[in-house]
Amino acid sequence: MVTAVLAVVCAGLGAVARFTLDGLVQSRRLGEFPLGTFVVNIGGCFVLGLLAGLNLAHDAMLVAGTAAVGSYTTFSTWMLESHRPAQDGERGLAAWNLALSFAVGLGAVALGRVVGGWL
Secondary structure, rough: OOOHHHHHHHHHHHHHHHHHHHHHHHHHOOOOOOHHHHHHHHHHHHHHHHHHHHHHOOHHHHHHEEEEEEHHOOOHEEEEEEEEHHHHHHHHHHHHHHHHHHHHHHHHHHHHHHHHHOO
């Protein structure tokens, strides 16, 4: 029961953190690239890699990784922000968003895992 309550609380906090950070970054961006979602998702990739590197127990990973980081990051927004430019004829922006997010995200996970392993 404690794990379930912690998961709900951490999921709520993760979602609020995502909304807040995305809004802060987006309000300062220059250009069309969806930088807020990019920053949120790359940060989440790093944290998830870090948690994996720490080799947390199952319940701790469920709360921290699935609930907190899972609600913090946003795959659906990333896809929507890639689809809209393509739909509007801006295929280069869509491809750039997909490729950059994927490549940097994988790098962030790997880096987080290494850092987590050191800790």
